[in-house]
Amino acid sequence: MSAMAAPDLGTSTAIAARDVVVRFGGLLAVNGVTLSVAPGEILGLIGPNGAGKTTLLSVMSGTQRPTSGIVWIGDTDITRVPTYRIVRLGVARTFQVVKPFANLTVRENVAVGALYGRHGNDRSSRAAFAAADMVLERVGLAPEAKRQASELTLAGRKRLEIAKALATDPRVLLLDEVMAGLTPHETDRAMDLLRDVNASGVTLVVVEHVMRAIMGISQRVAVLHQGRLIAQGLPQAVVADPLVIEAYLGKRYAGGSHGHA
Amino acid sequence: MQAGRRLAYGALVVLALSALLPPHLNGNWVHVLTLFFMMSSLAQAWNLIGGFAGYASFGNVTFFGVGAYACAYAMNALHWPFATAFLLAVVAGAALAAVLGWPILRLRGHYFAIATLGIAIGMQALVAELPPLGKGSGMTLPINSNFHFFYWSMLGILMASIALTAFIAQSRFGYALVAIRENEEAAAVLGINAARAKVFAWSLSAAITGAAGATYAYWTSFIDPPTVFDLNFNVLMIIMTLLGGAGSIVGPTLGAFILSAIGEYLGAQSVSPWHTVVLGAIIVLVVVLLPRGLMPYLTGNLRAFNLNALRAQLRASRV
Known part of the structure; x- marks a missing residue:
């Protein structure tokens, strides 16, 4: 167990990462991310392809060891804990490729x-x-x-x-693109399900490309780009953030007024 | 799974009844059936690691050889009775699998297969260099000409291995093994300690294999490295399991029965060179036509056993 405390963001945390780095050879998939999720929260995690979302999820679920950095469940350091034991501590995940x-x-x-x-x-x-x-x-x-x-x-x-x-x-459920490829009707049903799961007290971290879903269920949105956390906050504020629009669409659109990512 | 278990209970009843046969059989049939029970046990054992956990071991014969030598050493050098020597062989097989499995079972697919093959070859060479084990010239055991004893011993090992498999198949541990076979990462994120489950499965497999090896050594009363570390044993375990149905409860015994019957028939026709050819053809046919073996057809686990399905498979595999 690490002597360091979990990042104190004013409230208790369900799951938290500090300074997490994941390096695959020459590629920095996750580059120093610090992120904390409050108990009962629904956090949307978005970002362009290759931003490091899945890798960060894998670090939180123990299926990927970080090159450096620390991950906590509550105040238990799980950075070096094997996956099956992390599950028994109350963290579950889904896979993008089922x-x-x-x-x-x-x-x-x-x-x-x-x-x-x-x-x-x-x-x-x-x-x-x-x-x-x-x-x-x-x-x-x-x-x-x-x-x-x-x-x-x-x-x-x-x-x-x-x-x-x-x-x-699980106390914390990490969902990797569970709505990708679904029809709008199926997406609605999936959103209802996730709301219901959250209402029963489960903290959710939702990686998703379907913006309608993210905007519909997230209480807070965090944006990854090239392995870095570039923005986090209320969903509406985050998608209006020029940095976020630039990450998704390139510099040309960042100054424009019709930036729906 | 339900149908598979019923079939297993049926097989156990038939096998229990076959314990009454020896007084009515001539020596040759006792021999043939003893060998069949032994091969079935080896296949049932292989099924635990290869069929349930999905780790194709080409090194299970190692535990057969180690069991045989443990028994031979205990009886020949230590003058233990067979029962204790047998227990030593079981423990030696299980312990060796645990020690080897811890690093080796981290490998997947071909890498695991190749590593286990290396172990089988290496262990044969190692035993052939050890003076207390008679080096390459082998070891003798006390002679026991009560061949009914070996019939019943092998039958007992087989029945125990089937009962164990039936128990595992419906247990929490059995589901862990199948989950590992289907997708090891998905198993881990549901809370399964895959490393421990695999090592435990291989140890059980090795314990049964070691038991058969010990009984074999006492039965033949002479063993040497090429005989008890013969890779053909390992190949037969795999073919029998695949033919009957890998991951089923009594599929390996069914496969062993069919292959043994074919072997006996061809042997009786004195066309023994063809035996191997037929064996080779069966391997190819099983892999192409029956990827899940015969068992699903018996348990109704497959949609239907009809010609259309076969034709579709043939078309899909472009034969």
């Missing part, structure tokens, strides 16, 4: 999360499957429970990705 267990049923996929997640050690298999059924009901996958995961549509697989993560009973 990773279903293709040869298991939808129900079994979700049950794995319940069998091994935060409460996995202290409940029976029967209880875990019951918990999985509740999650399936909640995300609207109950009718598909007995199908093979490989048979689901893209929207279904995105939903399954969320369901598996939810089954681990």
Whole structure:
């Protein structure tokens, strides 16, 4: 455990990163990001392709070790903690490229999360499957429970990705583009689901390209560009920020008045 | 999974009944069935790491050889009774897998396969250099000509390995292994300690394999490195498992039964050179036509076993 305290932003934090750097060979994917997420908050994380959003999410979930920097869950330093233990501390994530267990049923996929997640050690298999059924009901996958995961549509697989993560009973849920490729109607359903999950007390960090979704559910938005945090604040303020518009559209548009990123 | 478990219970009942057979069989059949039980056990053991966890081990024969030598050394040099020597072989196999697995199971795909192959080859060479193990010239064990004993021993190992697999398949641990096979990173973010689960699975696999090796050594009463570290054993474990159905509960035993039956039939026709050719053809056919083996067709786990599905697979694979 590090002797350093979590960044104090006036409130307690659910998850926080300080001075996180991730270097892949010559590429600085994340370049000194400090970011704190409050309990119960919905933070939108946006930025152009290659900005380092997914990498930052991976650092927070323990699937990527940072080159330097520190990550906390509450006041526990998790920088060197293995992924499976971070899950048991209450952090779950989804993958942008969905990773279903293709040869298991939808129900079994979700049950794995319940069998091994935060409460996995202290409940029976029967209880875990019951918990999985509740999650399936909640995300609207109950009718598909007995199908093979490989048979689901893209929207279904995105939903399954969320369901598996939810089954681990997270306190913090890190979502990587769970709405990419969905129809507007499916996007609305996904937004309703995320609001519902947040209302049950789960802190959300949402990486998303679908601006309608980000603007619709985020209480705060943080913008990454070339591995750096270039802006954060209320959604409306952030998307009007010239720096942000420049990052997305180039310098030419930054001064203009019609900057909807 | 339900159907697979019912099939496993059925197989256990049939096997239990086959314990009554030896007094009614001639020596050759006792031999053939003992060998079948042994190969089935090896395939069931391989299935735990290769079928459930998805780590294709080309080094499981190492544990067969180590089990055989542990038993031979304990009985020959230490004068232990077979029961204790057998336990030593089980523990030696499991412990070796744990020690080797910790670094090796971090490798994936081809790298793991190649590393395990290296271990199998290296261990054979190492044993052939160790004076207490008779170097390359092998070791003798006390002779026991009660061949029914070996029939029942191998049968017991097989039944235990099937029961263990049936238990694992529906357990929390079993789901961890399958999740690791399907996607290891996705398994980790659900809270699964993949390294520990894989090492444990390989140790169980090695324990069964070591048990079969020990029994084999006592059965033949003479072992040497090329016999008990024979990579053909390892190849057979894999083919039998793939034929029956990797990751199923009794698929490996079904595969072992079919291959053994083919082997016996061709052997009886004294066309033994063809045996190997047929074996090779089966490998190719299984990989092309039955990527999940025969088991899904028995458990109804596949949509339907019909010619259309086969034709579609043939078209897709452009045969």
